[in-house]
Amino acid sequence: MATMASLCGGTAHLSPLLRKARALGLETPDSLLRLAILRGCTHYVPADYNPLEVTDPGEERFGNEELGVALISGAQEYEPQRMRCAAQLLSGKGLNVEALSRLALMERCEDALAYIAKQGSQWDVEGKAFWTKLSSLLPKSLLEASEVWPHPSRFMLQPGYRRGGAMHTPVWLRPRTEGIAV
Secondary structure, three states: OOEHHHHOOOOOOOOHHHHHHHHOOOOOHHHHHHHHHHOOOHHHOOOOOOHHHOOOOOOOOOOHHHHHHHHOOOOOEOOHHHHHHHHHHOOOOOOOHHHHHHHHHHOOOHHHHHHHHHHHHHHOOOOHHHHHHHHHHOOOOOOOOOOOOOOHHHHEEOOOEOOOOOEOOOEEOOOOOOOOOO
Protein backbone atom coordinates (compact mmCIF):
# COMPACT_ATOMS: atom_id res chain seq x y z
CA MET A 1 0.00 0.00 0.00
CA ALA A 2 1.19 3.54 -0.72
CA THR A 3 2.45 5.80 2.04
CA MET A 4 1.02 9.25 2.62
CA ALA A 5 4.34 10.76 1.45
CA SER A 6 4.38 8.77 -1.80
CA LEU A 7 0.89 10.03 -2.65
CA CYS A 8 2.30 13.56 -2.42
CA GLY A 9 5.33 12.78 -4.59
CA GLY A 10 7.68 12.48 -1.61
CA THR A 11 9.40 9.69 0.20
CA ALA A 12 8.56 8.11 3.52
CA HIS A 13 10.99 8.77 6.34
CA LEU A 14 11.84 7.48 9.79
CA SER A 15 9.26 9.43 11.70
CA PRO A 16 10.30 10.89 15.06
CA LEU A 17 6.63 11.32 15.95
CA LEU A 18 5.79 7.67 15.26
CA ARG A 19 8.88 6.62 17.25
CA LYS A 20 7.56 8.69 20.16
CA ALA A 21 4.14 7.06 19.79
CA ARG A 22 5.69 3.57 19.84
CA ALA A 23 7.69 4.49 22.96
CA LEU A 24 4.38 5.43 24.62
CA GLY A 25 2.84 2.05 23.75
CA LEU A 26 1.06 3.14 20.56
CA GLU A 27 2.68 0.49 18.37
CA THR A 28 0.41 0.48 15.31
CA PRO A 29 -1.69 2.84 13.20
CA ASP A 30 -4.72 1.03 14.62
CA SER A 31 -3.65 1.93 18.17
CA LEU A 32 -3.41 5.60 17.10
CA LEU A 33 -6.92 5.41 15.66
CA ARG A 34 -8.20 3.77 18.84
CA LEU A 35 -6.58 6.49 20.95
CA ALA A 36 -8.31 9.15 18.83
CA ILE A 37 -11.61 7.34 19.42
CA LEU A 38 -10.87 7.27 23.14
CA ARG A 39 -10.29 11.04 22.93
CA GLY A 40 -13.69 11.65 21.38
CA CYS A 41 -13.60 10.75 17.68
CA THR A 42 -16.57 8.46 18.18
CA HIS A 43 -17.76 8.74 14.60
CA TYR A 44 -15.08 6.20 13.62
CA VAL A 45 -15.64 3.46 16.20
CA PRO A 46 -15.06 0.05 14.58
CA ALA A 47 -17.39 -2.82 15.40
CA ASP A 48 -14.66 -4.61 17.37
CA TYR A 49 -13.70 -1.55 19.42
CA ASN A 50 -12.68 -2.19 23.01
CA PRO A 51 -11.54 0.93 24.90
CA LEU A 52 -9.39 -1.24 27.16
CA GLU A 53 -7.16 -2.19 24.20
CA VAL A 54 -5.41 1.17 24.23
CA THR A 55 -3.97 3.16 27.10
CA ASP A 56 -4.01 6.93 26.81
CA PRO A 57 -0.56 8.26 27.78
CA GLY A 58 -2.20 11.61 28.49
CA GLU A 59 -2.39 14.75 26.41
CA GLU A 60 0.58 16.27 28.24
CA ARG A 61 2.77 13.42 26.92
CA PHE A 62 1.16 13.01 23.49
CA GLY A 63 -1.02 15.96 22.55
CA ASN A 64 -3.91 15.98 20.11
CA GLU A 65 -1.75 17.92 17.64
CA GLU A 66 0.75 15.06 17.73
CA LEU A 67 -1.93 12.39 17.52
CA GLY A 68 -3.68 14.07 14.59
CA VAL A 69 -0.45 14.46 12.65
CA ALA A 70 0.66 10.91 13.54
CA LEU A 71 -2.53 9.61 11.92
CA ILE A 72 -1.59 11.26 8.61
CA SER A 73 2.21 11.16 8.88
CA GLY A 74 4.05 10.77 5.60
CA ALA A 75 5.56 7.55 6.99
CA GLN A 76 2.10 5.98 7.45
CA GLU A 77 0.32 3.88 4.88
CA TYR A 78 -2.52 5.85 3.35
CA GLU A 79 -5.84 4.99 4.95
CA PRO A 80 -8.74 7.40 4.34
CA GLN A 81 -10.40 6.58 7.67
CA ARG A 82 -7.31 7.76 9.57
CA MET A 83 -7.34 11.01 7.58
CA ARG A 84 -11.02 11.56 8.38
CA CYS A 85 -10.39 10.80 12.04
CA ALA A 86 -7.45 13.23 12.09
CA ALA A 87 -9.72 15.94 10.68
CA GLN A 88 -12.25 15.32 13.44
CA LEU A 89 -9.61 15.26 16.18
CA LEU A 90 -7.95 18.44 14.92
CA SER A 91 -11.33 20.20 15.03
CA GLY A 92 -11.23 20.13 18.81
CA LYS A 93 -10.75 23.09 21.08
CA GLY A 94 -7.45 24.48 22.32
CA LEU A 95 -5.07 23.21 19.64
CA ASN A 96 -1.88 25.12 18.90
CA VAL A 97 -1.98 25.99 15.20
CA GLU A 98 1.75 26.85 15.03
CA ALA A 99 2.74 23.52 16.62
CA LEU A 100 0.38 21.71 14.28
CA SER A 101 1.89 23.28 11.15
CA ARG A 102 5.43 22.60 12.43
CA LEU A 103 4.58 18.94 13.11
CA ALA A 104 3.02 18.56 9.65
CA LEU A 105 6.21 19.82 8.00
CA MET A 106 8.36 17.55 10.18
CA GLU A 107 6.18 14.54 9.37
CA ARG A 108 5.90 15.31 5.64
CA CYS A 109 2.13 15.46 5.66
CA GLU A 110 1.63 19.15 4.93
CA ASP A 111 -0.29 18.36 1.72
CA ALA A 112 -2.81 16.19 3.55
CA LEU A 113 -3.18 18.73 6.35
CA ALA A 114 -3.50 21.58 3.83
CA TYR A 115 -6.35 19.67 2.19
CA ILE A 116 -8.10 19.17 5.54
CA ALA A 117 -7.55 22.85 6.41
CA LYS A 118 -8.94 23.98 3.05
CA GLN A 119 -12.08 21.91 3.55
CA GLY A 120 -12.38 23.10 7.16
CA SER A 121 -12.12 26.75 6.19
CA GLN A 122 -14.86 26.20 3.62
CA TRP A 123 -17.26 23.97 5.58
CA ASP A 124 -16.53 24.34 9.32
CA VAL A 125 -18.41 27.49 10.26
CA GLU A 126 -17.37 27.32 13.93
CA GLY A 127 -13.69 26.61 13.23
CA LYS A 128 -13.19 28.73 10.10
CA ALA A 129 -10.64 31.07 11.74
CA PHE A 130 -8.54 28.13 12.99
CA TRP A 131 -8.48 26.40 9.59
CA THR A 132 -7.77 29.66 7.74
CA LYS A 133 -4.82 30.43 10.01
CA LEU A 134 -3.51 26.87 9.63
CA SER A 135 -3.78 27.16 5.83
CA SER A 136 -1.73 30.35 5.94
CA LEU A 137 1.07 28.61 7.89
CA LEU A 138 1.37 25.64 5.52
CA PRO A 139 3.10 25.72 2.14
CA LYS A 140 0.75 26.06 -0.82
CA SER A 141 -0.30 22.51 -1.65
CA LEU A 142 -0.44 21.26 -5.21
CA LEU A 143 -2.72 18.45 -4.08
CA GLU A 144 -5.55 20.50 -2.57
CA ALA A 145 -7.95 19.22 -5.19
CA SER A 146 -6.48 15.74 -5.53
CA GLU A 147 -8.83 12.85 -6.13
CA VAL A 148 -6.66 10.84 -3.75
CA TRP A 149 -8.02 12.53 -0.63
CA PRO A 150 -11.43 11.75 0.88
CA HIS A 151 -14.34 13.75 -0.46
CA PRO A 152 -15.11 16.80 1.76
CA SER A 153 -18.44 15.23 2.71
CA ARG A 154 -16.47 12.58 4.65
CA PHE A 155 -15.40 15.23 7.19
CA MET A 156 -18.94 16.21 8.14
CA LEU A 157 -22.47 15.06 8.75
CA GLN A 158 -24.85 15.86 5.94
CA PRO A 159 -28.34 15.01 7.09
CA GLY A 160 -29.91 15.86 3.73
CA TYR A 161 -33.32 17.22 2.97
CA ARG A 162 -36.29 17.70 5.23
CA ARG A 163 -39.85 17.30 4.17
CA GLY A 164 -40.88 20.45 2.32
CA GLY A 165 -37.58 20.84 0.48
CA ALA A 166 -35.57 22.57 3.21
CA MET A 167 -32.02 21.30 3.48
CA HIS A 168 -30.13 20.70 6.71
CA THR A 169 -26.82 22.51 7.01
CA PRO A 170 -23.79 20.18 6.96
CA VAL A 171 -22.07 19.89 10.34
CA TRP A 172 -18.28 19.48 10.57
CA LEU A 173 -17.34 16.55 12.81
CA ARG A 174 -15.77 17.47 16.15
CA PRO A 175 -14.46 15.22 18.89
CA ARG A 176 -16.93 14.59 21.66
CA THR A 177 -15.68 16.14 24.85
CA GLU A 178 -16.74 13.22 26.99
CA GLY A 179 -14.99 10.62 24.77
CA ILE A 180 -15.78 6.94 25.20
CA ALA A 181 -16.79 5.52 28.54
CA VAL A 182 -14.48 2.77 29.78
